[in-house]
Amino acid sequence: MYILGINSFHGDSSAALLKDGNLIVAAEEERFNRIKHYSGFPVESIRYCLKDANISISEISHIAVNTNPSSHKWQKIIYTLMNRVSIKLLVNKIQTKAKRVSVYDNFAHYFPDNKLDAKIHKVEHHKAHLYSSHSESGFERSVSVSIDGFGDFSSCAWGMANGNTCDIEQQIFFPHSLGIFYQALTQFLGFPNYGDEYKVMGLAPYGKPSFLSKLRKIVKTDGKGIYTLNLKYFRHHKDKVEVVSKAGIPQYENLFSDHMCELLGIPERKANDPLLQIHKDLAHSIQARYEEILFELLNNLYEKYQCENLSLSGGCAMNSVANGKIRKQTPFKKVFIPAAAGDAGGAIGSAYYISKIFGTDFKKAKVEHAYWGPKFGEKYVQKILVENSLKLPKNKFLQTNYKNEEKLCHDVAKGISQGLVVGWFQGRMEWGPRALGNRSILGDPRRADMKDILNIKIKRRESFRPFAPSILREKVNNWFDEDDDVPFMMKVFKIHEEKRKFIPAVAHVDGSGRLQTVSDLNNSRYYKLIKAFDKITGVPIVLNTSFNENEPIVCNPEQALDCFLRTKMDVLVLGETLIRRI
Secondary structure, three states: OEEEEEEOOOOOOEEEEEEOOEEEEEEEOHHHHOOOOOOOOOHHHHHHHHHHHOOOHHHOOEEEEOOOOOOOHHHHHHHHHHOOOOHHHHHHHHHHHHHHHOHHHHHHHHOOOOOOOOEEEEOOHHHHHHHHHHHHHOOOEEEEEEEEEEEOOEEEEEEEEEOOEEOOOEEEEOOOOHHHHHHHHHHHOOOOOOOOHHHHHHHHHHOOOOOHHHHHHHEEEOOOOOEEEOHHHEOOOOOOOEEEOOOOOEEEOOOEOOHHHHHHOOOOOOOOOOOOHHHHHHHHHHHHHHHHHHHHHHHHHHHHHOOOEEEEEOHHHHOHHHHOOHHHHOOOOEEEOOOOOOHHHHHHHHHHHHHHHOOOOOOOOOOOOOEOOOOOOHHHHHHHHHHOHHHOOOOOEEEEEOOOHHHHHHHHHHHHHOOOOEEEEOOOOEOOOOOOOOEEEEEOOOOOOHHHHHHHHHHOOOOOOOOEEEEEHHHHHHHEOOOOOOOOOOEEEEEOHHHHHHOOOOOOOOOEEEEEEEOOOOOHHHHHHHHHHHHHHOOOEEEEEEOOOOOOOOOOHHHHHHHHHHOOOOEEEEOOEEEEEO
């Protein structure tokens, strides 16, 4: 039985395919159409899933969509009657919902030559999130929590997940949202784009919590983590704030009201304004307030359920700084966050839920890698290199094809140790927003100037944003203050103080690192590369950043080669072929 899950007409649209209850392939639409955070129908992702499985649309038994507009009708009716909601806002929400559920029409349009026999199921947004995390955690039981902006009129949901069942026991409804709190203040700091919240996380360690008392007036809790927004400071509950460009890019008007400036005592920062200390202090305070609320909620849930396993999902589960503190700030001993914790992951979660309902229960096993995307063999790589030979003249580029993997990894590791910046393109593309060693740009973590080198040569991003360390799994305890599996780069840990001087390029200003643990079992070639670097330098870590230049992460060899040629990257490794600038 094939079940196709999709996140459609929402940021980070995506598709995933289960076969007899087992995940076999998943990808986000942005990787194919090159539109970051694309919000539309994931046609190319669906085509890829079908092609990889070698099936047609007619062989799909069920299609699961991670939204159900009929959910929470009474809450919607009561809210509408009790509040002065603009007609414009209501019409916009109705039109958006109509788009999201017109799945048959979209399949008929994009797949006109294939009969669609599948039954289409609408799965409540947060139920899809809960299934996406618990189902991949390997836990038999877990406290499962989903926190994001909004989905199906709710911003947060939780319950006790047992076996293959994730029931929602309680939710926090519109207009109150921890995700909206963080997004609104991200906008206030001059980061207006969808998904810019990670910039606030990167900026936070440079500041002090001087705005914390004021932020406690903006979002309040009841002592058990049940949060409410002071709506005086927000606009999302009464005005249309969400728009999607013609290109399918999700965009938001300001979520905060003019009263925000009055309370904070500073004007809204514009995107090109200088970053002052006061902005850094606000960023620190935003992160601190988010963590206060999160840990209050989680501690209350532990007290209620008395289970040491936590599976976390939703857009807010991308807050890797807070995630890395959960085991210290709460009694939870094991914390699982999936590779695509945000809305893209709803494609997997909705498919798992439908798999359970229709009698092909998925197998409970921990998902320890995220390599579910397209792969390209050596014949394809060589074909691309031949087609682009004029762009790679022999007087400017040296090409070497390796038959010995150990030699390849040694030579690349040696180049990294000499300060070269390496584009590393291998195997199947990663699922989720992180580059995890198959579509990565690598550098030497020991070089204090490596951040500047990368920003000058390739990334061209804000200087306050840190780069990530990929570390051999067995060496984590030697370098970080927590020993844990972090295969998806979803947690930030403190680097041992005495070790920070050895890896300044991946040690943030507060001595932390958003690590990725790498094992031989889950990514053998990347593991061997880091192992070779360790042998050469005594450091079992390489700097890892995403293979892109202000665009979605590259998907195919053509995009990797194009990125290499238009930037100042020193080396490109496509599978077994190394290309070096002379």
